[in-house]
Amino acid sequence: MASVKLNNIKKRFGDVDVLHGIDLDIKDGEFVVLIGESGCGKSTLLRLLSGLEDITEGDLYIDEERVNGRSPAKRGIAMVFQSYALYPHMNVFKNMAFGLKIAGKDKAFVKNKVIEAAKKLKIDHLLERLPRELSGGQRQRVAIGRAIVRDPKVFLFDEPLSNLDASLRVQTRVELGKLHQELKATVIYVTHDQVEAMTLGDKIVVMNKGRVEQVGSPLHLYHHPKTQFVAGFIGSPKMNFLSAKITEVGTENTQIVLESGRVISVAVDTSGFEKGATVQLGLRPEHISLRCDTNTVEGKITLIEHLGEQSYLYVDIPQEGELVLKVDGDNQYHAGDNVTFGIKPNRLYLFAKDGDALPRITASS
Amino acid sequence: MTFLKGFLPSSPRHVSKSVTVHAILLAYTVIALFPIIIVIINAFKTRKAIFKDPLGLPDSDSFTLAGFQEVLLRSDFGLYSWNSLVVTLIAVGLVLLLGAMAAWALTEYKFRGNFIITFLFAMGIMIPIRLGTVSILSLMVELNLANTLTALVLVYIAQGLPLAVYILSEFVRTIPKELTEAARCDAVSEYKIFFCIILPLLKPAMATVAVFTMIPIWNDLWFPLILAPGEDTRTITLGVQQFVGQYVTNWNSVLSALTLAIVPVLILYTIFSRQLIRGLTSGAVK
Numbered sequence: 001m002a003s004v005k006l007n008n009i010k011k012r013f014g015d016v017d018v019l020h021g022i023d024l025d026i027k028d029g030e031f032v033v034l035i036g037e038s039g040c041g042k043s044t045l046l047r048l049l050s051g052l053e054d055i056t057e058g059d060l061y062i063d064e065e066r067v068n069g070r071s072p073a074k075r076g077i078a079m080v081f082q083s084y085a086l087y088p089h090m091n092v093f094k095n096m097a098f099g100l101k102i103a104g105k106d107k108a109f110v111k112n113k114v115i116e117a118a119k120k121l122k123i124d125h126l127l128e129r130l131p132r133e134l135s136g137g138q139r140q141r142v143a144i145g146r147a148i149v150r151d152p153k154v155f156l157f158d159e160p161l162s163n164l165d166a167s168l169r170v171q172t173r174v175e176l177g178k179l180h181q182e183l184k185a186t187v188i189y190v191t192h193d194q195v196e197a198m199t200l201g202d203k204i205v206v207m208n209k210g211r212v213e214q215v216g217s218p219l220h221l222y223h224h225p226k227t228q229f230v231a232g233f234i235g236s237p238k239m240n241f242l243s244a245k246i247t248e249v250g251t252e253n254t255q256i257v258l259e260s261g262r263v264i265s266v267a268v269d270t271s272g273f274e275k276g277a278t279v280q281l282g283l284r285p286e287h288i289s290l291r292c293d294t295n296t297v298e299g300k301i302t303l304i305e306h307l308g309e310q311s312y313l314y315v316d317i318p319q320e321g322e323l324v325l326k327v328d329g330d331n332q333y334h335a336g337d338n339v340t341f342g343i344k345p346n347r348l349y350l351f352a353k354d355g356d357a358l359p360r361i362t363a364s365s
Numbered sequence: 366m367t368f369l370k371g372f373l374p375s376s377p378r379h380v381s382k383s384v385t386v387h388a389i390l391l392a393y394t395v396i397a398l399f400p401i402i403i404v405i406i407n408a409f410k411t412r413k414a415i416f417k418d419p420l421g422l423p424d425s426d427s428f429t430l431a432g433f434q435e436v437l438l439r440s441d442f443g444l445y446s447w448n449s450l451v452v453t454l455i456a457v458g459l460v461l462l463l464g465a466m467a468a469w470a471l472t473e474y475k476f477r478g479n480f481i482i483t484f485l486f487a488m489g490i491m492i493p494i495r496l497g498t499v500s501i502l503s504l505m506v507e508l509n510l511a512n513t514l515t516a517l518v519l520v521y522i523a524q525g526l527p528l529a530v531y532i533l534s535e536f537v538r539t540i541p542k543e544l545t546e547a548a549r550c551d552a553v554s555e556y557k558i559f560f561c562i563i564l565p566l567l568k569p570a571m572a573t574v575a576v577f578t579m580i581p582i583w584n585d586l587w588f589p590l591i592l593a594p595g596e597d598t599r600t601i602t603l604g605v606q607q608f609v610g611q612y613v614t615n616w617n618s619v620l621s622a623l624t625l626a627i628v629p630v631l632i633l634y635t636i637f638s639r640q641l642i643r644g645l646t647s648g649a650v651k
Binding site: 073 | 547551552553
């Protein structure tokens with residue numbers, strides 16, 4: 001197991017800059033999730049780490065050693081692909097043993113290693129099967145097993161759960177989490193699914209357009225997003241945004257006015273901004289309350305999504321736009337109903353025009 | 366009728382479509398097989414019967430094995446077959462190996478001259494190798510390879526390689542990139558990746574290429590006649606020609622020799638076509 005350090009890593013494909021200088025510190029045994037929209041460079045970054053793609057500029061250290069230009073084999077990494085990439089003509093045992101066999105390990109050692117890993121992943125009864133005779137979930141386990149047997153310093157996962165169906169995805173996610181605790185391995189995991197990121201990661205790296213937007217623990221990102229992009233990305237359903245203008249600047253309490261003229265007080269430090277500056281107000285669906293009587297707003301329900309335990313209300317606010325509310329599943333609302341709701345000042349977020357978050361005052365929360 | 370039902374689709378529109386398709390295919394089969402069947406039935410007939418009734422089946426009067434006796438006993442038929450077999454197998458084997466290696470290299474690696482080499486192979490498909498016969502002959506003479514099987518093998522490799530590279534490249538492209546990447550992460554060397562992963566996956570494609578390459582080599586008369594006409598190096602197609610005279614042709618022997626010459630190539634074809642199993646890559650990636 002090892003630490004990984006990225007120092008101003010850049011990647012260019014021809015004239016196209018894909019990564020614009022990534023700095024990242026990954027501690028020994030940490031589970032780091034790279035998350036971002038498709039095309040943000042997260043998979044490219046993983047391929048740079050693996051050595052399948054050359055680094056254009058910058059330094060990469062694995063276990064305190066600079067590994068730029070080294071082949072994947074010599075970096076001590078193991079990669080699990082989204083498409084599993086099992087060798088189709090080899091059975092499960094051979095698939096898992098292939099790397100060790102090539103490395104010239106003796107037969108008994110290889111056999112022990114493979115069986116041990118197979119037991120851990122509960123695929124020891126499938127060793128004689130060919131990949132095409134396995135289900136998606138089983139194939140994924142074999143792919144993970146193939147990585148485990150090599151005792152790599154760092155595990156790289158490239159969207160490993162994307163090809164699984166929903167229930168299997170949840171199950172495998174839990175197992176991956178347990179596996180990480182058991183192996184205490186350094187894991188770098190790429191996904192576009194924020195639930196996977198929140199549940200698995202010790203640390204989440206949010207990427208946007210080839211840059212690191214924010215790094216932090218799942219809860220830190222949830223409570224203190226540095227930019228509007230991160231705020232919109234973490235949390236489900238997405239954070240709601242409304243445009244507003246600052247009417248009262250303050251270090252403790254700020255007043256803003258929405259486009260419709262509603263005045264909202266927000267527990268955000270706006271010192272450094274001028275009166276009248278345009279900002280984006282962020283409200284999380286789960287923080288909007290139908291029982292809260294501060295910052296009240298009224299609107300009309302246009303759609304209800306029932307998820308059982310909870311429901312999402314899509315509420316149209318005249319002159320403002322649509323908000324999503326997360327409410328208890330046992331409710332009596334219907335589409336077309338008018339509702340009034342409020343939100344506490346300390347649950348609100350403000351983002352400047354360029355997307356940067358304004359500092360929230362958290363002492364009261 | 367019940368027997369037919371299993372083969373025919375249920376709806377009438379499909380029936381008419383299927384009947385048309387089968388009629389065309391059957392007509393084609395008859396046309397393609399007709400000369401071969403004529404050769405085979407006449408090989409078992411007396412010379413007189415061949416000319417009297419070329420389409421008739423041999424009966425008790427006209428049946429004879431004289432042609433086969435002539436071929437097997439009075440000529441070096443065994444040697445000719447052996448020569449053909451050696452040349453064909455070695456040439457096909459090397460075309461497959463070199464073709465697969467070239468296809469892999471040209472599709473997987475980016476290097477200077479990649480395009481030029483691909484282009485040259487494409488030219489090789491378009492320009493018939495026979496245009497270069499004179500220079501090939503003088504080259505072989507200079508290399509002291511005239512009248513050797515090596516000369517034939519070399520020419521046939523050159524002849525078969527371009528199409529093999531072209532077909533195999535297409536197949537290499539269908540192999541998911543993740544497989545080689547996974548192997549690279551597994552610390553597998555490039556040679557091992559080729560021999561342990563790519564080559565097994567190319568098997569069905571290679572069987573196709575083998576069949577394509579094998580038939581023209583086996584049937585070729587041109588290069589054996591020019592490069593290796595010596596008694597020891599004759600191939601089967603050339604060997605048959607000794608029964609074709611300027612004034613008299615020993616039709617019994619020619620037809621018998623041709624009949625016998627079909628057998629090995631048929632066996633080879635059966636072996637290769639068994640490898641034509643589809644869907645081998647299924648299960649590699651979803």
